Protein backbone atom coordinates (compact mmCIF):
# COMPACT_ATOMS: atom_id res chain seq x y z
CA UNK A 13 0.00 0.00 0.00
CA UNK A 14 1.32 3.44 -0.85
CA UNK A 15 2.23 5.87 1.89
CA UNK A 16 -0.52 8.36 2.59
CA UNK A 17 -3.38 6.03 1.70
CA UNK A 18 -6.38 6.79 3.85
CA UNK A 19 -7.48 3.16 4.23
CA UNK A 20 -6.17 0.98 7.01
CA UNK A 21 -4.01 -2.02 6.06
CA UNK A 22 -6.86 -4.34 7.00
CA UNK A 23 -9.31 -2.52 4.72
CA UNK A 24 -6.82 -2.47 1.88
CA UNK A 25 -6.21 -6.18 2.15
CA UNK A 26 -9.84 -7.13 2.68
CA UNK A 27 -11.90 -5.78 -0.20
CA UNK A 28 -15.63 -6.20 0.04
CA UNK A 29 -17.06 -9.60 -0.77
CA UNK A 30 -20.52 -10.16 -2.22
CA UNK A 31 -22.67 -13.17 -1.43
CA UNK A 32 -23.24 -15.09 -4.67
CA UNK A 33 -25.64 -18.00 -4.97
CA UNK A 34 -24.34 -20.95 -6.97
CA UNK A 35 -26.76 -21.16 -9.86
CA UNK A 36 -25.21 -24.07 -11.71
CA UNK A 37 -22.33 -26.54 -11.50
CA UNK A 38 -21.56 -28.29 -14.76
CA UNK A 39 -18.81 -30.83 -15.37
CA UNK A 40 -16.40 -29.78 -18.12
CA UNK A 41 -13.96 -32.71 -17.95
CA UNK A 42 -13.51 -35.55 -15.50
CA UNK A 43 -11.58 -33.23 -13.20
CA UNK A 44 -12.98 -29.75 -13.89
CA UNK A 45 -16.28 -27.95 -13.43
CA UNK A 46 -17.91 -24.78 -14.65
CA UNK A 47 -19.53 -22.88 -11.78
CA UNK A 48 -22.15 -20.21 -12.49
CA UNK A 49 -22.86 -17.62 -9.82
CA UNK A 50 -25.79 -15.32 -9.22
CA UNK A 51 -24.70 -12.13 -7.43
CA UNK A 52 -28.31 -10.82 -7.49
CA UNK A 53 -28.25 -7.03 -6.97
CA UNK A 54 -24.44 -6.89 -7.36
CA UNK A 55 -24.37 -8.16 -10.97
CA UNK A 56 -23.07 -4.85 -12.29
CA UNK A 57 -20.11 -5.11 -9.88
CA UNK A 58 -19.10 -8.31 -11.63
CA UNK A 59 -19.00 -6.83 -15.12
CA UNK A 60 -15.46 -7.61 -16.20
CA UNK A 61 -12.79 -7.22 -18.85
CA UNK A 62 -11.34 -10.27 -20.61
CA UNK A 63 -8.72 -12.09 -18.56
CA UNK A 64 -9.90 -10.73 -15.20
CA UNK A 65 -10.35 -12.93 -12.16
CA UNK A 66 -12.50 -13.01 -9.05
CA UNK A 67 -11.45 -14.13 -5.58
CA UNK A 68 -13.51 -16.49 -3.43
CA UNK A 69 -13.49 -16.53 0.35
CA UNK A 70 -14.03 -20.22 1.09
CA UNK A 71 -14.58 -22.01 4.34
CA UNK A 72 -12.69 -25.26 4.00
CA UNK A 73 -12.53 -27.89 6.74
CA UNK A 74 -10.26 -26.12 9.14
CA UNK A 75 -9.65 -22.63 7.87
CA UNK A 76 -10.75 -19.78 5.70
CA UNK A 77 -9.02 -19.76 2.36
CA UNK A 78 -8.95 -17.26 -0.51
CA UNK A 79 -8.62 -18.40 -4.10
CA UNK A 80 -8.83 -16.54 -7.40
CA UNK A 81 -10.19 -17.90 -10.68
CA UNK A 82 -10.66 -16.35 -14.11
CA UNK A 83 -14.06 -15.29 -15.28
CA UNK A 84 -15.05 -17.09 -18.48
CA UNK A 85 -18.56 -15.68 -19.08
CA UNK A 86 -19.47 -12.85 -21.42
CA UNK A 87 -19.14 -9.56 -19.60
CA UNK A 88 -22.54 -8.62 -18.26
CA UNK A 89 -23.69 -12.25 -17.96
CA UNK A 90 -23.75 -14.25 -14.75
CA UNK A 91 -20.19 -14.75 -13.48
CA UNK A 92 -18.72 -18.14 -14.36
CA UNK A 93 -15.43 -19.76 -13.37
CA UNK A 94 -13.90 -23.03 -14.54
CA UNK A 95 -12.00 -24.90 -11.84
CA UNK A 96 -9.71 -27.84 -12.46
CA UNK A 97 -8.93 -30.24 -9.62
CA UNK A 98 -5.17 -30.66 -9.43
CA UNK A 99 -4.74 -31.55 -5.79
CA UNK A 100 -6.64 -33.11 -2.91
CA UNK A 101 -8.03 -31.19 0.01
CA UNK A 102 -7.81 -27.72 -1.51
CA UNK A 103 -10.14 -25.15 -3.00
CA UNK A 104 -10.25 -26.82 -6.42
CA UNK A 105 -11.44 -30.07 -4.87
CA UNK A 106 -13.99 -28.08 -2.90
CA UNK A 107 -15.43 -26.68 -6.13
CA UNK A 108 -15.33 -30.03 -7.91
CA UNK A 109 -16.75 -32.24 -5.17
CA UNK A 110 -18.48 -30.16 -2.51
CA UNK A 111 -20.05 -27.02 -3.99
CA UNK A 112 -23.70 -27.52 -4.95
CA UNK A 113 -26.43 -25.48 -6.61
CA UNK A 114 -27.97 -23.19 -3.99
CA UNK A 115 -24.79 -22.76 -1.94
CA UNK A 116 -23.85 -19.17 -1.18
CA UNK A 117 -20.20 -18.18 -1.71
CA UNK A 118 -18.53 -14.90 -0.77
CA UNK A 119 -16.80 -13.41 -3.77
CA UNK A 120 -14.72 -10.30 -4.45
CA UNK A 121 -15.21 -8.24 -7.62
CA UNK A 122 -13.10 -8.76 -10.78
CA UNK A 123 -9.46 -7.66 -10.89
CA UNK A 124 -6.64 -7.81 -13.41
CA UNK A 125 -5.22 -5.99 -16.41
CA UNK A 126 -4.31 -8.71 -18.87
CA UNK A 127 -6.12 -7.33 -21.93
CA UNK A 128 -5.13 -3.82 -23.06
CA UNK A 129 -8.17 -1.72 -24.05
CA UNK A 130 -6.17 -0.35 -26.98
CA UNK A 131 -6.46 -3.69 -28.80
CA UNK A 132 -10.10 -3.01 -29.58
CA UNK A 133 -9.39 0.40 -31.07
CA UNK A 134 -8.48 -1.25 -34.36
CA UNK A 135 -8.67 -4.63 -36.05
CA UNK A 136 -6.18 -7.23 -34.72
CA UNK A 137 -5.10 -10.80 -35.16
CA UNK A 138 -4.87 -12.26 -31.66
CA UNK A 139 -2.69 -15.34 -31.22
CA UNK A 140 -3.47 -17.27 -28.07
CA UNK A 141 -1.36 -20.00 -26.48
CA UNK A 142 -2.81 -21.99 -23.58
CA UNK A 143 -1.96 -25.19 -21.74
CA UNK A 144 -4.37 -27.13 -19.51
CA UNK A 145 -6.43 -24.98 -17.19
CA UNK A 146 -4.45 -21.98 -18.49
CA UNK A 147 -7.19 -21.85 -21.11
CA UNK A 148 -9.51 -19.82 -18.86
CA UNK A 149 -8.13 -16.30 -19.44
CA UNK A 150 -7.50 -16.87 -23.15
CA UNK A 151 -10.93 -18.45 -23.65
CA UNK A 152 -12.37 -15.26 -22.17
CA UNK A 153 -10.19 -13.21 -24.55
CA UNK A 154 -11.26 -15.26 -27.59
CA UNK A 155 -14.95 -14.84 -26.82
CA UNK A 156 -14.51 -11.17 -26.15
CA UNK A 157 -12.49 -10.51 -29.31
CA UNK A 158 -15.03 -12.17 -31.60
CA UNK A 159 -17.77 -9.97 -30.17
CA UNK A 160 -15.79 -6.78 -29.71
CA UNK A 161 -15.07 -6.20 -33.40
CA UNK A 162 -16.29 -7.93 -36.56
CA UNK A 163 -12.79 -7.66 -38.02
CA UNK A 164 -10.73 -9.17 -35.17
CA UNK A 165 -9.24 -12.60 -35.98
CA UNK A 166 -8.15 -15.15 -33.39
CA UNK A 167 -5.83 -18.16 -33.58
CA UNK A 168 -5.70 -20.44 -30.54
CA UNK A 169 -3.07 -23.10 -29.88
CA UNK A 170 -4.22 -25.23 -26.96
CA UNK A 171 -1.96 -27.90 -25.40
CA UNK A 172 -3.27 -30.77 -23.28
CA UNK A 173 -2.18 -34.25 -22.29
CA UNK A 174 -5.10 -35.90 -24.13
CA UNK A 175 -8.52 -35.09 -25.57
CA UNK A 176 -10.08 -36.00 -22.22
CA UNK A 177 -8.33 -33.03 -20.63
CA UNK A 178 -9.58 -30.37 -23.03
CA UNK A 179 -11.64 -27.83 -21.13
CA UNK A 180 -14.38 -26.07 -23.14
CA UNK A 181 -13.97 -28.63 -25.94
CA UNK A 182 -17.58 -28.25 -27.14
CA UNK A 183 -17.62 -24.49 -26.70
CA UNK A 184 -14.38 -24.09 -28.66
CA UNK A 185 -15.74 -26.27 -31.43
CA UNK A 186 -18.80 -24.05 -31.65
CA UNK A 187 -16.75 -20.87 -31.59
CA UNK A 188 -14.55 -22.29 -34.36
CA UNK A 189 -17.55 -22.18 -36.70
CA UNK A 190 -16.63 -18.55 -37.05
CA UNK A 191 -14.29 -17.99 -39.97
CA UNK A 192 -12.46 -15.54 -37.69
CA UNK A 193 -11.32 -18.19 -35.21
CA UNK A 194 -8.85 -21.02 -35.78
CA UNK A 195 -8.31 -23.58 -32.99
CA UNK A 196 -5.37 -26.01 -32.98
CA UNK A 197 -5.20 -28.68 -30.32
CA UNK A 198 -1.78 -30.05 -29.41
CA UNK A 199 -1.96 -33.27 -27.44
CA UNK A 200 0.82 -34.92 -25.49
CA UNK A 201 -0.54 -38.44 -26.07
CA UNK A 202 -0.17 -38.40 -29.84
CA UNK A 203 -3.12 -36.23 -30.73
CA UNK A 204 -5.06 -36.93 -33.86
CA UNK A 205 -2.14 -38.37 -35.73
CA UNK A 206 -1.48 -35.22 -37.71
CA UNK A 207 2.05 -33.88 -37.38
CA UNK A 208 1.05 -30.55 -35.94
CA UNK A 209 -1.34 -31.95 -33.34
CA UNK A 210 0.94 -34.02 -31.15
CA UNK A 211 3.96 -33.71 -28.92
CA UNK A 212 5.36 -31.08 -26.66
CA UNK A 213 5.58 -27.36 -27.19
CA UNK A 214 9.05 -25.91 -27.40
CA UNK A 215 10.34 -22.62 -28.71
CA UNK A 216 11.35 -23.96 -32.11
CA UNK A 217 7.96 -25.55 -32.60
CA UNK A 218 6.14 -22.37 -31.68
CA UNK A 219 8.14 -20.50 -34.30
CA UNK A 220 7.15 -23.13 -36.89
CA UNK A 221 3.47 -22.98 -35.87
CA UNK A 222 3.55 -19.24 -36.21
CA UNK A 223 4.85 -19.57 -39.75
CA UNK A 224 2.47 -22.38 -40.64
CA UNK A 225 -0.81 -21.09 -39.26
CA UNK A 226 -2.68 -17.97 -38.55
CA UNK A 227 -1.45 -15.87 -41.43
CA UNK A 228 -3.87 -13.00 -41.24
CA UNK A 229 -2.74 -9.68 -42.55
CA UNK A 230 -3.43 -7.69 -39.40
CA UNK A 231 -1.37 -6.32 -36.52
CA UNK A 232 -0.69 -9.26 -34.21
CA UNK A 233 -0.84 -9.53 -30.44
CA UNK A 234 -0.18 -12.73 -28.49
CA UNK A 235 -1.33 -13.97 -25.08
CA UNK A 236 0.25 -16.91 -23.25
CA UNK A 237 -1.28 -18.78 -20.32
CA UNK A 238 -0.23 -22.00 -18.62
CA UNK A 239 2.55 -23.43 -16.43
CA UNK A 240 5.68 -21.31 -16.44
CA UNK A 241 7.70 -23.89 -18.43
CA UNK A 242 5.08 -23.74 -21.18
CA UNK A 243 4.98 -19.97 -21.13
CA UNK A 244 8.78 -19.76 -21.30
CA UNK A 245 8.82 -22.08 -24.32
CA UNK A 246 6.16 -20.06 -26.15
CA UNK A 247 7.90 -16.82 -25.30
CA UNK A 248 11.20 -18.06 -26.74
CA UNK A 249 9.36 -19.21 -29.87
CA UNK A 250 7.74 -15.82 -30.33
CA UNK A 251 11.12 -14.20 -30.01
CA UNK A 252 12.52 -16.67 -32.57
CA UNK A 253 9.98 -15.79 -35.28
CA UNK A 254 10.97 -13.19 -37.78
CA UNK A 255 7.82 -11.21 -36.99
CA UNK A 256 7.99 -8.98 -33.97
CA UNK A 257 4.88 -9.66 -31.92
CA UNK A 258 3.91 -7.91 -28.70
CA UNK A 259 2.69 -10.44 -26.15
CA UNK A 260 1.49 -10.79 -22.61
CA UNK A 261 1.90 -13.70 -20.22
CA UNK A 262 -0.81 -14.53 -17.78
CA UNK A 263 0.60 -15.01 -14.33
CA UNK A 264 -0.26 -14.41 -10.72
CA UNK A 265 2.52 -11.85 -10.61
CA UNK A 266 0.80 -9.45 -13.00
CA UNK A 267 -2.62 -9.82 -11.43
CA UNK A 268 -3.20 -7.11 -8.84
CA UNK A 269 -5.28 -9.36 -6.64
CA UNK A 270 -4.69 -9.35 -2.92
CA UNK A 271 -5.56 -12.05 -0.47
CA UNK A 272 -7.33 -10.92 2.65
CA UNK A 273 -5.65 -12.26 5.70
CA UNK A 274 -6.31 -15.82 6.70
CA UNK A 275 -7.94 -16.31 10.06
CA UNK A 276 -5.42 -16.29 12.91
CA UNK A 277 -2.45 -14.68 11.17
CA UNK A 278 -3.58 -11.05 11.23
CA UNK A 279 -0.82 -8.51 10.80
CA UNK A 280 2.02 -11.06 10.87
CA UNK A 281 4.87 -10.89 8.38
CA UNK A 282 8.26 -12.53 7.98
CA UNK A 283 11.59 -11.47 6.50
CA UNK A 284 11.97 -13.85 3.62
CA UNK A 285 15.44 -14.42 2.11
CA UNK A 286 15.50 -16.30 -1.19
CA UNK A 287 18.84 -17.73 -2.37
CA UNK A 288 18.83 -18.85 -5.97
CA UNK A 289 22.35 -18.28 -7.30
CA UNK A 290 23.66 -14.73 -7.46
CA UNK A 291 22.56 -12.14 -4.90
CA UNK A 292 20.05 -13.33 -2.30
CA UNK A 293 16.70 -11.59 -2.67
CA UNK A 294 14.85 -10.23 0.31
CA UNK A 295 11.15 -9.74 0.88
CA UNK A 296 11.06 -7.63 4.01
CA UNK A 297 7.41 -8.13 4.94
CA UNK A 298 6.22 -11.41 3.46
CA UNK A 299 2.63 -11.83 4.71
CA UNK A 300 2.19 -15.06 6.63
CA UNK A 301 -1.19 -15.75 5.09
CA UNK A 302 0.48 -16.20 1.68
CA UNK A 303 2.61 -19.13 0.61
CA UNK A 304 6.26 -18.36 -0.06
CA UNK A 305 5.55 -18.55 -3.78
CA UNK A 306 2.58 -16.20 -3.52
CA UNK A 307 4.68 -13.76 -1.49
CA UNK A 308 7.37 -13.85 -4.18
CA UNK A 309 4.70 -13.32 -6.87
CA UNK A 310 3.35 -10.35 -4.99
CA UNK A 311 6.85 -8.90 -4.67
CA UNK A 312 7.40 -9.35 -8.42
CA UNK A 313 10.10 -12.00 -8.02
CA UNK A 314 10.30 -14.82 -10.52
CA UNK A 315 10.61 -18.20 -8.80
CA UNK A 316 10.64 -21.67 -10.36
CA UNK A 317 7.08 -23.05 -10.33
CA UNK A 318 4.67 -24.87 -12.60
CA UNK A 319 1.60 -26.46 -11.07
CA UNK A 320 1.39 -24.38 -7.86
CA UNK A 321 -0.40 -27.35 -6.36
CA UNK A 322 2.28 -29.50 -4.74
CA UNK A 323 2.59 -31.87 -7.68
CA UNK A 324 5.44 -30.93 -10.01
CA UNK A 325 8.05 -30.14 -7.33
CA UNK A 326 9.52 -27.36 -9.48
CA UNK A 327 9.32 -25.00 -6.49
CA UNK A 328 11.23 -27.35 -4.16
CA UNK A 329 13.78 -25.50 -2.03
CA UNK A 330 15.90 -26.11 1.05
CA UNK A 331 14.62 -24.45 4.21
CA UNK A 332 17.92 -23.12 5.54
CA UNK A 333 16.47 -21.11 8.39
CA UNK A 334 13.11 -20.60 10.06
CA UNK A 335 9.84 -22.48 10.26
CA UNK A 336 6.98 -22.85 7.82
CA UNK A 337 3.51 -24.37 7.99
CA UNK A 338 2.03 -26.55 5.28
CA UNK A 339 -1.26 -25.99 3.61
CA UNK A 340 -3.47 -28.88 4.73
CA UNK A 341 -3.74 -32.16 2.84
CA UNK A 342 -0.90 -31.67 0.41
CA UNK A 343 -1.23 -33.98 -2.55
CA UNK A 344 1.35 -35.19 -4.98
CA UNK A 345 2.48 -38.37 -3.35
CA UNK A 346 6.21 -37.74 -3.06
CA UNK A 347 7.66 -37.40 0.43
CA UNK A 348 10.21 -34.62 0.67
CA UNK A 349 13.56 -35.15 2.34
CA UNK A 350 13.90 -33.48 5.73
CA UNK A 351 14.71 -29.81 5.43
CA UNK A 352 13.15 -29.42 1.97
CA UNK A 353 9.87 -27.66 1.25
CA UNK A 354 7.56 -26.88 -1.65
CA UNK A 355 7.32 -23.10 -1.79
CA UNK A 356 3.82 -23.24 -3.30
CA UNK A 357 2.60 -25.21 -0.27
CA UNK A 358 4.31 -23.58 2.70
CA UNK A 359 3.60 -20.35 4.52
CA UNK A 360 6.08 -18.52 6.75
CA UNK A 361 5.70 -19.24 10.46
CA UNK A 362 8.72 -17.54 11.99
CA UNK A 363 10.15 -13.98 11.87
CA UNK A 364 12.90 -14.95 9.42
CA UNK A 365 12.86 -17.53 6.66
CA UNK A 366 15.76 -18.47 4.38
CA UNK A 367 15.11 -20.73 1.42
CA UNK A 368 17.71 -21.90 -1.07
CA UNK A 369 16.99 -23.30 -4.50
CA UNK A 370 19.23 -26.16 -5.70
Ligand code: FES
Pocket residue numbers: 316317318319320321322323324325326327328354355356357
Ligand atom coordinates in the same frame (compact mmCIF):
# COMPACT_ATOMS: atom_id res chain seq x y z
S1 FES B 1 4.88 -25.31 -8.23
FE1 FES B 1 4.53 -27.43 -8.55
S2 FES B 1 4.94 -28.25 -6.59
FE2 FES B 1 5.11 -26.15 -6.29
